[in-house]
Amino acid sequence: MAVELEAEEIRRRAETGRRLKAGIGTLSTAILTRLDQRLPWYRAMPPADRSWVGLVAQSGISSFVEWYRTPSMPIRMVSEIFRAAPRELVRSISLTQTLQLLRVVVEVVEERVPDLARPGEQADLREAVLRFSREVAFAGADVYARAAEARGTWDARLEAMVIDALVRGDAGPELSTRSAALGWRSEGPVAVLLGQAPQRAGRSVEQVREKAGAWAEDCLVGIHDDRLLIVLGGCEDFQQAGEQLGELFGPAPVVLGPQVATLAEAGASARAAHSALRAVAAWPGAPRPVRAEDLLPERALAGDEAARRTLIAEVYHPLAQAGGNLLETVSQYLDCGNSLEATAKAMYVHPNTVRYRLRKVAEVIPYDPTRSRPAFVLRCALVFGRLAAQAPAGELSSSHNPSPGAW
Template structure:
């Protein structure tokens, strides 16, 4: 008879036995992991205490923090450990739980500690947990627990980067709006108190002199353009504010060593038309005066075709005066005519005759019955007194305009505003 080769009924197929063994191993893994999870949960307090002690001993910036901020950092660290334990006990749960770690702290904490410091915090927590893995895991669980710690720490690092990126974006949008309000306040001449509080919120630190630059905005200004201009401005000055109003681009510089040089370095960032630098004022509180002069200069700069780029608003006094800027009229009289008139010694008469004689030394000497060297001496003294040289082509035009306006005021045909006024005609 043929040999009976049938398997015993109790025997199982190899495939079924492997599946059963895998399922059994999976159940054992879950039981071990659940047991480890319970030990982790029981040790949360110990882990948190060890973490805070490690933070205090290894991170100088943590020791230097205010007590309230230290408390929030401690809560973040404890929330990270708790979230890891909850996730480890339920490995099938999504890792979105890491986003809740930073929900325990106020938004202001992102200003108290940097992203780099947050990553240092994550590293310390990971080190403390890894050191205690032999006590928390048993046998084969050590490796899986270490891998879980590394995976979770990676997700926490990404979550931290996301939190700081969102905070930076929101802060950037808010700062841009606040900066626009400050620049608008400068243009409209708002109160000094409101201006000071707003600039303090923007982080304005300069206590030095301030000047305003005004020019045409590029045809299609972009946020990248204003950011680039702001960075360039802060290379040549301690602080800078940038604003765009319609087609005008406005830059407020604070604490520059040389404002003319700074304006020249930024001129290429403006549109194709002229760029005007307002007068330097002692502080940001007086920046409205500089802004008003810069706007008046930009309105009148077309009267000087050969004006340099950038041009100072003070160099445009004649054009501004002819365009109706009463502040420019006052400056011409107070800065040029009045000093020459007060100096005596025939300075005013010499300068007047010199200009009327076509800037000729010999003709002026004949009119005054003096030697040409005497005319030269008086002209040099007039330059020292007024700060403007009648013998230079452009400056002689400025001086001539000042003399005309000064004589008109003496005759009562002209009135000038007070020195605190920034309004034109």
Template sequence: MPGPAPTGGGAAVPQPPKQGARRGTALERRLAAERHAATLRRLEKASGRLATNAIQRMDETLSWYRRMPPEHRSWIGLVAQAGIAAFTEWFRHPEAPQAMSTDVFGTAPRELTRAVTLRQTVEMIRISIQVVEEAIDELAAPGDEAGLREAVLVYARELAFATAQVYAQAAEARGAWDARLEALVVNSLLSGDADEGALSRAAALGWGSPDQVMVVMGSAPDGDSELVVEAIRRAARRARLHVLTGVLGNRLVVVVGGSMDPMHAARALIGQFAPGPVVVGPTVGDLLSATRSAQAASGALRACGAWPDAPRPVLADDLLPERALAGDQAARRQLVEEIYIPLEEAGSALLETLSVYLEQASSLEGAARMLFVHPNTVRYRLRRVTDVTGYTPSDVRSAFTLRIALALGRLDAPGDRR
């Protein structure tokens, strides 16, 4: 038969709780519930007074609140009342899941997130919580002060998260709208439909009035277009440039302002483009005139395949001959107006000398024999060609541009030139 239970050195045998202990625990729970109910009734009675005190405290301590129009202040008053009412409801059932952002901020219009900054909202919440904390001794039932104080701290934390969520959602919605608006402005510039409305939309996006505006265009990288646009904005901020940008199809289009050096501006942004050509449109004086820069850049991007060795980035004007061959009427006119007509007006000797020189494989002696002049005369006339046009006939690339300009000028009848 087993011996008596050991009295030392062995494991203690658990004993069932005494009946009195169970009754004590139940009594404590009942008393706590009664204190909670009493505190809740006091909160419900004092909620209006607490909201009024919070609004009065804001008016005394927040200068920006006093400067607000009456309509906005009335909305803030409703938010304060909703916040205290939501705390009362939360205190009633703290374990139940609740959409606090809807309870507190649902009474305010969406425009209020533009009128009141996140910092100002935090100041409003801090004052409201302080008003409730200062009244804890009055609001709590005897013995429930610690519980109410803890509840206020937990609710303040939850309200802070709800506030951040409201402003984050507003920022996301505003960002998505701004992106669509920005893409609309860029597309109107590219299509030639830009008007005063485009200027208003650009101003709403924060576009200033830079004196120098150009368009940079290339292939858009794969991936989320929003991330591409944000990367362009970061690069522009580092380079202190104004930009409007958008991904249109497979093209990344950036309207750049605030740079006197187009190539420098393009190099600051080029890392965000996909591999391939990147072209820079001509510099213009304002945003509405950027249509010309955008269309030149678009034509140059299409014609880049005809010049495999083009630099990256490259000016659209450096691709004038390729653009003209691709059917770009603006490029044809520019070549004729900037090269052929000035040479024609400078005298027939320059046109004739340049034509013969190009036909003789850029040989001074060969051109001199064909023209029955001294080679120095040919050399002098070619220097005059450079002075008039800005292109050097002895340079291979310039010679190609001059040859295309001569051909286009001969094809155009004088009466067709504008």
């Protein structure tokens, strides 16, 4: 008797399975129509993506029919449903949207149960639909989890490549292309923050990125050797951001590279920051963070050719071209130990004349010779400017200049 009942159940299930198979086309059409009615984001999708969604839906229905007709088939095979679509579809449709799709599919199938199964089989069919849809949801979640994991791994590698390019001093379109692949969207200025990598346990790159992201539109984070590098893009106040992010670094000095217009030029900011970090020990009283531009004298003395040229171009040449004996006055003032009276006596002018010229100096360049730190910058600029003026063309340019990639 039990064998006869089992045989009858198999026969009924097979009959329902044949009805399901015959109705696959009708179900697919009904599902796509319902998707178009219920889901605005589906209506807005490009035709190619809509076509792939339809293929996935039809694959799901076919898989359900095969499983229902062959109960011995492992239900785990529902993962094959998602293999019908390209990987790009996972980026076009979120997991939430996938579940909305599944809900519509189940809703349509349940409505058609009276047409697909006889009264004695309807309850079993509904239960089978719910069970299968649950497995499809789990399989979909697994697909998205794997895609997110793979994307996270690839993003980490890509970010490491961008940071490595900055370390080497590379720049140009390739850097921008790789950063765009990471999702870099900022069109604002860019600057590099560089310092010792954190020594505290548990400080992950992701935590650093989260804190840095609160101060900039976009950011990239990487650790190279024992140094932490943060690229900030679209920041309203880089100096303030650097001060707030200083806790992310180790106890050593932190340097803020100069602002550049685009991410493609970030290599210049990174080179300046690295040069400044090498030279910052020569200024014990440097703030934290210290701007790379504020370490021009130390960088130039350490062999940074770019810093030497900047001192000549932005300090020495403007004074030499301003006239009014400004260059001579500054030179004499520094040689006289910053004494107005001694400078006036040496130049045979009144102290007020010296005072007036020094004020003019502070208007021509952003350095006040009456203050100690700016006076040091001016003295170094004068030294390098005089050497450049006396040296044969190209001689100083061939002087030692450490490789920007020699971290």
